[in-house]
Each structure stands twice: as structure tokens, then as C-alpha cells.
Amino acid sequence: MNKILGNFLSLIGLNDLATLRKLGDIIPGPPANPLLGNLPDLQQAGGFQNYLPALHKQYGSIVKFWLGPLELGVSVSDIEILGEVTNNLSARPDAAKKLLGWMGKESITFQKPPELITTRSNFFHLLIGSSLQNLCSVSHEQTVKMLDSWSQRKDAIDVKEEFSGLTLNIVGSCSFGQEFGNTSLGQEIRTLFKNVLVNSQQRLEEVVPPVWDVNYHQWNRDVSRLHECAGELITQRKQAGGLRQSNDLLSLVLNERNDSGGQVFTDAEARAAVVSFLFGGFDPAGSSLTWACYLLATHPEIQALARSEVERVLAGRLPELEDLPRLEYLNRVIKESLRLYTPNPVTMRLVESDIPIGDYTIPTGATFCIPICVIHKDPTIWPNPDNFDPDRFLPEQEQARPRYAYIPFGMGARGCVGARFGTTQVQLMLSMILQRFSLTLSPDQEIASQLEATILQPKFGLKLLAQSTSSSVQQLELVGKGIENS
Numbered sequence: 001m002n003k004i005l006g007n008f009l010s011l012i013g014l015n016d017l018a019t020l021r022k023l024g025d026i027i028p029g030p031p032a033n034p035l036l037g038n039l040p041d042l043q044q045a046g047g048f049q050n051y052l053p054a055l056h057k058q059y060g061s062i063v064k065f066w067l068g069p070l071e072l073g074v075s076v077s078d079i080e081i082l083g084e085v086t087n088n089l090s091a092r093p094d095a096a097k098k099l100l101g102w103m104g105k106e107s108i109t110f111q112k113p114p115e116l117i118t119t120r121s122n123f124f125h126l127l128i129g130s131s132l133q134n135l136c137s138v139s140h141e142q143t144v145k146m147l148d149s150w151s152q153r154k155d156a157i158d159v160k161e162e163f164s165g166l167t168l169n170i171v172g173s174c175s176f177g178q179e180f181g182n183t184s185l186g187q188e189i190r191t192l193f194k195n196v197l198v199n200s201q202q203r204l205e206e207v208v209p210p211v212w213d214v215n216y217h218q219w220n221r222d223v224s225r226l227h228e229c230a231g232e233l234i235t236q237r238k239q240a241g242g243l244r245q246s247n248d249l250l251s252l253v254l255n256e257r258n259d260s261g262g263q264v265f266t267d268a269e270a271r272a273a274v275v276s277f278l279f280g281g282f283d284p285a286g287s288s289l290t291w292a293c294y295l296l297a298t299h300p301e302i303q304a305l306a307r308s309e310v311e312r313v314l315a316g317r318l319p320e321l322e323d324l325p326r327l328e329y330l331n332r333v334i335k336e337s338l339r340l341y342t343p344n345p346v347t348m349r350l351v352e353s354d355i356p357i358g359d360y361t362i363p364t365g366a367t368f369c370i371p372i373c374v375i376h377k378d379p380t381i382w383p384n385p386d387n388f389d390p391d392r393f394l395p396e397q398e399q400a401r402p403r404y405a406y407i408p409f410g411m412g413a414r415g416c417v418g419a420r421f422g423t424t425q426v427q428l429m430l431s432m433i434l435q436r437f438s439l440t441l442s443p444d445q446e447i448a449s450q451l452e453a454t455i456l457q458p459k460f461g462l463k464l465l466a467q468s469t470s471s472s473v474q475q476l477e478l479v480g481k482g483i484e485n486s
């Protein structure tokens with residue numbers, strides 16, 4: 001049947017697609033439905049985080065699957081091959097466009113060199129320095145508020161929901177400033193953003209846009225309104241003036257000047273940049289924090305070691321940026337949890353010219369997948385890969401491992417631009433939680449994972465019992481700093 005499709009495509013002159021089918025069919029992989037490809041298998045597996053490990057186990061380090069009749073996915077888990085080829089892969093494929101197209105065509109996700117190189121360097125520059133300092137003070141304020149509310153609670157707390165709200169507030173305030181939490185426009189952006197994310201994973205599984213579905217139209221309206229609101233916020237900010245005094249990312253983006261003094265980002269680019277920061281910064285950090293807390297709650301001895309380090313280094317103070325490198329054990333805990341529950345289990349590139357690998361050729365037009373979740377559990381690199389062992393990240397062990405064995409932030413020309421910002425967020429929040437609470441898993445909590453807007457989350461939430469461990473030192477310190485605390 002698949003051969004017939006290939007021949008038919010040549011017959012009607014679609015030679016590129018015929019070649020894609022022909023070369024794709026030679027690569028090892030599961031049988032596919034001629035129309036739907038392996039989409040039903042992907043759906044049945046519950047997402048790439050389950051599907052790709054099973055495929056690689058059965059078919060080896062290079063494996064293909066079909067996302068519909070003509071969309072070929074090829075996943076490569078061999079890190080030497082990845083090291084050789086990924087630097088030349090800089091475009092995102094259709095699958096990424098389906099999943100992330102809502103961020104806007106000006107978004108970094110859809111840029112190509114040379115614009116991509118300039119935007120990435122602007123992003124790197126924006127996400128360090130004063131942004132990190134701003135992140136630190138916003139995280140103090142917001143995390144203390146959340147922890148204060150925990151101390152009133154006797155029941156189990158769904159930390160997935162708590163962290164999702166917390167990281168959205170933190171990244172929202174870092175992106176848009178105080179307006180994000182305090183104005184009706186900010187509130188509307190929050191709601192729209194959540195609605196858009198909840199339904200975006202579905203877009204990948206659609207062979208054609210479901211124009212008959214009212215929910216699909218509502219989703220499109222929410223996407224447009226989200227961009228409109230971000231645009232309104234930019235206009236308001238420009239009209240209000242005073243951009244120079246603020247440290248939030250929107251001000252930094254609007255203030256960015258090129259050598260001749262002109263604005264670096266157009267308004268549309270500024271809008272897309274801030275929406276990208278919001279998405280990039282909130283979901284992966286929430287997921288990292290959630291899974292780290294799950295692992296600590298189920299490994300009390302490791303939790304105790306991490307807490308005693310936090311108590312020793314911080315001595316009851318709120319964590320400042322300069323404290324973070326000294327939280328060595330906590331940093332190993334975070335790295336190990338990003339290995340086991342990597343927030344982006346797979347990242348994708350478009351193949352723009354044929355890639356010959358051994359007996360196979362990955363054809364032009366294919367979607368090249370980097371299966372981070374498979375690489376992070378390769379037993380030849382990670383003995384007992386499912387065990388939670390932060391000491392895998394002791395310096396001597398890290399140095400002994402091959403390059404690209406650990407890639408939670410991706411790799412090559414499209415690696416994450418917010419790695420430092422994201423790690424700092426998780427370090428600050430986790431150290432503050434451990435200072436004040438001891439965590440245990442609620443006895444009735446079932447654990448399974450699912451992808452929400454490309455990010456790995458616990459499917460049934462994560463209910464933890466949080467028992468207070470210490471005094472309210474942080475509360476007193478915040479009052480001393482003049483931060484309002486409701």
C-alpha cells in the first residue's frame with residue numbers, strides 16, 4: 001500500500017514527496033496506516049515520551065514513523081551522529097508549527113539564519129544580568145506568598161497546579177511587570193494563555209484543521225486575542241513612557257537599540273518575543289519544579305540532605321543569586337530530575353537537505369527528532385537509568401560522560417536561550433520550599449505522565465503533604481524589605 005502511494009506521487013509529478021516516501025520506507029520503523037500514519041499509535045502510547053522509547057527499544061538508534069501520509073518523522077538517539085548533524089539543522093518542521101504556530105510567525109521558533117542568529121543573541125543578552133536580579137526579587141515575593149498559603153493547609157496540595165500558577169505569575173511579572181498580575185488586561189492574558197496552551201497539543205494530532213469543531217474556532221479566537229492583548233500592553237507601556245526605569249523583559253525588549261540608535265525589535269517582534277518568554281519560561285520551569293518535588297517526596301533521605309545544605313548555606317535567609325552556586329547538592333538534585341523527567345522529551349528540526357547516515361538517507365522534508373528522553377535513559381551511559389541518584393552529577397562523573405549525553409536544554413543551533421534563567425528560577429523556588437516544608441507523596445496519588453503543550457506533566461496532578469519545618473524567617477525578612485505580603 002505504501003509503495004502504491006509512492007508510485008502515485010511520482011505519477012502526478014510530486015517527485016519530492018515520492019522520494020520522501022521511498023527513502024522513508026527504507027528506514028526501520030513500525031508499519032503505518034496509509035492515511036493516518038502512526039498518529040493512532042502515538043495517541044495510544046499517550047505521547048512522544050512513551051512512544052519514542054518503545055520505538056528505539058524495538059528498532060534501534062535510527063527509527064522512522066509517519067505523522068499522517070506524507071509527514072515523515074525520523075528519531076536519532078545516537079549522540080555521536082547527533083553531534084555531527086544537528087549544528088546544520090536550524091529550521092523547525094511542520095510538526096513544531098502545528099504545536100507552536102500560535103506564538104506568531106515573528107516568533108523565534110520560526111526564524112531562520114541570519115535573523116535567527118541575531119534574535120538568539122538578543123535573547124541571550126536579555127535573559128541574563130538585570131533580568132536575573134529582577135527574577136530573584138519577583139521569585140522571593142511570589143514564592144513566599146504561595147508558601148504562606150501552604151502553612152494554613154492541612155490537606156494534600158496539588159503542587160502541579162500551585163507551581164503552574166506560581167511560575168506563570170513569576171514569568172508574567174518578569175515579562176510584563178506589575179501589570180501582569182494587577183490589571184484586567186494582565187488577567188485576561190493569563191486566562192487566554194492558559195486556554196491556548198491546554199488545547200495546543202491537540203493540533204499535532206490533526207491531519208487537517210478541524211474546521212467543523214466549534215472548540216477549534218474558539219481556540220483560534222483565543223490565540224488572536226492573546227496577541228491583541230500583548231499588543232495593547234506594548235502600546236500602553238510606550239504611551240506611559242518611563243521604560244528606562246523598569247527591569248521587566250518588555251521594557252528591555254522595547255529599549256534594545258542597534259548601533260545606529262534604532263529600536264531592535266519591531267512591535268510585532270516585541271509581542272512575539274514576550275509571548276515566547278512567557279511560554280518558554282513558565283511551563284518548563286513549572287514542570288521541572290513539579291517533578292523535582294515528586295522525586296524528593298519519594299526519596300526522603302535525599303530530601304533531608306538537600307534541606308540540610310539549604311539550611312547551612314542560607315541560614316534562614318532568602319536565597320540570593322550569589323548563594324546559588326554554593327547549593328551544590330541541590331543543583332545535583334535539579335540536574336538529576338531534569339534527566340529523569342526532562343520537560344521537553346523531544347525536540348524537532350526540519351531536514352532541509354538529505355542526510356546520509358550509514359545505510360539510510362534521512363530525506364529532505366523529514367522531521368528530525370532529537371529524543372532527549374531516550375538519550376537521558378541510555379543504559380550504556382547511565383547505569384540503572386531509572387534510579388534517582390543526584391551524585392551522577394558530581395564533577396568527576398560529569399566530566400567522564402560523553403558530550404550530548406545530557407541535553408535537557410536541547411543542543412546545537414536551536415538550543416534553549418533561557419537555560420540560565422530557567423535553572424535560576426528552579427533553584428530559587430526549590431530552595432525556598434525546602435527551607436520551610438518537608439514533602440511527602442499523598443497516599444492516593446497515581447503517577448503517569450502526559451505532554452501538555454509539548455511539556456511533560458503529571459497526568460493526574462501531584463498531590464503532596466507539606467509539613468512545616470521551620471519558623472517564619474522568610475516572612476519576617478520580606479516584611480523588613482518592605483514587600484507587601486497578603
Ligand code: HEM
Nearest residue numbers: 109277280281284344347409410411414415416418421422
Ligand atoms: C528548566 C527550564 C527550561 C528547560 C528544561 C528548557 C528546555 C528547552 C528545550 C529542550 C528547547 C528546545 C531546544 C532544541 O530544540 O534544541 C528550548 C527552546 C527554547 N527555550 Fe527553553 N527551557 C527552559 C527554560 C526557558 C526559559 C526560562 C526561557 C525564556 C524565558 C526559554 C526560552 C526558550 C526559547 C525561546 C526556545 C526556542 C529557541 C529557538 O527555537 O531557537 N526556555 N528550551
